[in-house]
Amino acid sequence: MDPSALNSGELQHFISQEKEKAMVNEMVAKLTSVCWDKCITSTPGSKFSSSESSCLSNCAQRSLDMSLIIMKRLQSMNSMP
Amino acid sequence: MDPSSSAELQHYINKEKEKAMVNEMVAKLTSVCWDKCITSTPGSKFSSSESACLSNCAQRYLDMSLIIMKRFQSMNSMH
Numbered sequence: 001m002d003p004s005a006l007n008s009g010e011l012q013h014f015i016s017q018e019k020e021k022a023m024v025n026e027m028v029a030k031l032t033s034v035c036w037d038k039c040i041t042s043t044p045g046s047k048f049s050s051s052e053s054s055c056l057s058n059c060a061q062r063s064l065d066m067s068l069i070i071m072k073r074l075q076s077m078n079s080m081p
Numbered sequence: 082m083d084p085s086s087s088a089e090l091q092h093y094i095n096k097e098k099e100k101a102m103v104n105e106m107v108a109k110l111t112s113v114c115w116d117k118c119i120t121s122t123p124g125s126k127f128s129s130s131e132s133a134c135l136s137n138c139a140q141r142y143l144d145m146s147l148i149i150m151k152r153f154q155s156m157n158s159m160h
Contacts, residue, residue: 043118046140
């Protein structure tokens with residue numbers, strides 16, 4: 001590989017897209033693990049019970065809400081002199 | 082970098098990512114479902130309730146993973 005290609009905008013763009021995809025995958029895996037532990041407290045059945053379903057739905061949404069809150073807080077901290 | 086080698090690189094990377102994700106999921110399912118379903122001393126084979134539990138566990142975990150992925154995608158497309 002030509003060394004100047006390492007600085008190319010194309011490579012940078014490619015890398016940042018891959019990073020974003022990796023972060024999304026990591027977030028999904030983390031949420032799945034966390035919500036599994038929180039919501040599936042008994043022996044797994046052949047389908048989710050209605051309480052498990054609503055727990056999973058709430059868990060996923062609350063976790064995402066929380067990430068957003070924390071992100072905004074960090075951003076406002078960073079923008080303060 | 083010329084376009085043909087970058088498409089080839091992208092393809093290769095995607096294939097490797099897929100393999101890595103499958104391996105990671107198998108390891109995760111094994112660990113999670115072992116903890117959930119093997120609650121007593123392991124025997125010389127799985128009992129029928131352990132078998133059923135393992136099968137359900139793997140399927141439910143995958144179901145859940147899909148649900149969360151879709152939720153994430155719909156959230157991302159909102160902004």
